[in-house]
Amino acid sequence: MTADALAQHINALAPQDAHQLLFDCCxxxxxxxxxxxxxxxxxxxxxxxCADRIWKSLDESAWREAFTHHPRIGDQAPxxxxxxxxxxxxxSEQSGMAAASEETRAEFVRLNEEYESRFGFVFLICxxxxxxxxxxxxxxxxxxxxxxxxxxxxxxxxxxxxxLRLTKLAQP
Ligand code: GUN
Numbered sequence: 151m152t153a154d155a156l157a158q159h160i161n162a163l164a165p166q167d168a169h170q171l172l173f174d175c176c177x178x179x180x181x182x183x184x185x186x187x188x189x190x191x192x193x194x195x196x197x198x199x200c201a202d203r204i205w206k207s208l209d210e211s212a213w214r215e216a217f218t219h220h221p222r223i224g225d226q227a228p229x230x231x232x233x234x235x236x237x238x239x240x241x242s243e244q245s246g247m248a249a250a251s252e253e254t255r256a257e258f259v260r261l262n263e264e265y266e267s268r269f270g271f272v273f274l275i276c277x278x279x280x281x282x283x284x285x286x287x288x289x290x291x292x293x294x295x296x297x298x299x300x301x302x303x304x305x306x307x308x309x310x311x312x313x314l315r316l317t318k319l320a321q322p
Pocket of ligand 1: 220221222223239240241243244272273274275276277278311
């Protein structure tokens with residue numbers, strides 16, 4: 151890829167295809183609509199800055215829309231409303247779970263449930279390159295946060311996931 155291949159790829163897509171690609175990266179309609187309307191981008195850096203700026207400007211309900219499209223860490227199956235591309239990305243992002251023991255998996259099930267009943271959304275972590283143990287330790291420590299700071303942390307993790315997905319999915 152050249153330095154600006156991502157911007158060029160997204161600029162060149164038909165609006166519907168570009169929207170779908172963006173939605174696969176971050177399943178928030180307002181974010182995808184606004185980013186689409188900001189085309190054309192003159193560099194990858196501009197596109198990524200714009201993606202971050204829009205994401206940070208959104209409210210809690212828009213953030214939560216994106217969170218609902220992620221399966222739990224440890225779930226093998228994609229969410230029913232997830233696109234195929236997004237489901238495949240989720241699977242590869244969580245590849246650190248492949249080596250997890252039964253005990254670790256069971257602990258994820260228990261703590262994911264505890265997390266969801268405490269905060270009301272799925273535990274999100276930029277999982278690429280992380281081991282199951284690392285993610286489990288993070289889940290444990292994030293359970294101790296207050297709801298406001300945990301919402302901000304989940305939004306930050308979504309921002310990081312989106313950046314990785316944009317770069318990966320837009321490779322022609
Ligand atoms: N972080 C990166 N991908 C995923 C995912 O599919 N689910 C959750 N819960 N977190 C993620």
